[in-house]
Amino acid sequence: MRDYRQLPLEVDPPRHHLYRSALGPYFVRPTVEKSIPEFRRHTEALFNQYFSGASKDAISTLVLPLVMENLGVLYRRPQDVQEWISWGPDVWTAESPARDGKVLHTYLDRIYAEAMEGNHSDIWSELAILEIEGTVISADEFRGIAGVMLAGGRDTVVKLFTGMLWHFALHSEDLQLLRSNSALIPNAIQEFLRFLTPLPEMARTTTPETGARELPVDRYVGISFISGNFDEFVFVDPLRIDIGREKNPHLSFGFGPHTCLGNHIAEMEAKVFLETLVNSGLQWEIVDSKIRFHQSPYVGVPDGFESITLQKL
Template sequence: MTVFHQESKKTITGHKALREALRDTQTYSSDLQGDADVRDYRQLPLEVDPPRHHLYRSVLSPYFVKPTIEKHVSRFRENSIRLIERYFSGDPKEVIAELALPLVMENLGVIYNRPQDVSEWISWGPDVWTAESDKRDGAVLHRYLDQIYEEALSRSSQDVWQEIAYLEIEGKQITADEFRGIAGVLLAGGRDTVVKLLTGIIWHLGRVPTDLEKLRS
């Protein structure tokens, strides 16, 4: 892997060099808000440097460590079998809308204990910034984030949003903007990556049916 860093005019090549650069936050900082055209808050913990980055990660990691995720494996399997069987039955279907997105979103609904939101998440499409039109806009996501934040503060449900709304960093409850930054990442982080992974697998198996036969055998 090779990365060119514009400000320092340095080219970083190889896994070891990249890991060293990631630790060098004085030279290669993440302390910058991105997507300025659609949001005015930072995605957390992505857009802050250590030590604050580590503070956010330490309170969020328990939701995604292996023992936590393994508790949901049977539900993941049930969802996957049901959605795959539905997709391959009957007439041909659109792979993103009918398989990849539902598979990702239904399993997130399990992890976050928000099955009631799955249909809405799917309706956003693969990129929430273009959920309403081809023009990038944050209105759809931000309406949802504002709604779940208000709901979470009322403690009316037991789910990931309620828990995150009451997280504390250095003894202080997170702010509304911090909630937006964390919840936005939990909904969008890796979403399009997994969708592309699933669609890429299907595309490959469609082009190379011998590989599909190997899997079947």
């Protein structure tokens, strides 16, 4: 149980805008684009390594290590990559000691102490002295920001990449379509984001009523992004992955003032990953998998991937 707010997710305007404005330079497209060569190097190396050996789980040996390597590049913390990998794809899941949220809290306390020493040139050292309205952020504010940056870019991107591998194993014709027409890659990325909806919903706790509809105080309310992504009034045949779908106003990054700050990171990581799959010339099949699917009406849509073992054809 954390005792600090996730920032800037859990604050309202005008302070919400102040946090986003201060953090924005780290997440804008020109900043992220500088990391693409390193993304590509890690992606190609891990992909080739995975398919050159015996069949094994793709999440633990390819996808999760890749996502963590990418974060290591972005945050200038390559020394932490192996530690991040050891947490698993979801640091808030307390299924084992290695995947307990306390592990993240301990890490945040440590890096904050290191950052305050002023001997490093990584993103944590810069965030520790971030100013909001002329005042340096507190330790709890640092934890709230860094926690979102670590947890938010893990399981969502892991699910996105794993979903791509899963889909192409079942529908190799879509992979061939991209190989014959690489101009569809941007469309494909948005379609995978829509269909897989890496974060299906977000829970919020009600407060004393301020809107038109009365809700009990202190109850959980779910914001369903997946319902918007499968709205039949917006999307034609939403239960099918359409690689060439042109109109795709999905809600996988949220919307409005709370649109995901890391959307450019996810899109560029996905572009490099998908280009690697397309350019590899390989095809693969599923040998074994543990996949949790959504219930009706989202039949056939993966909710989570526990494991997936692939074999090169």
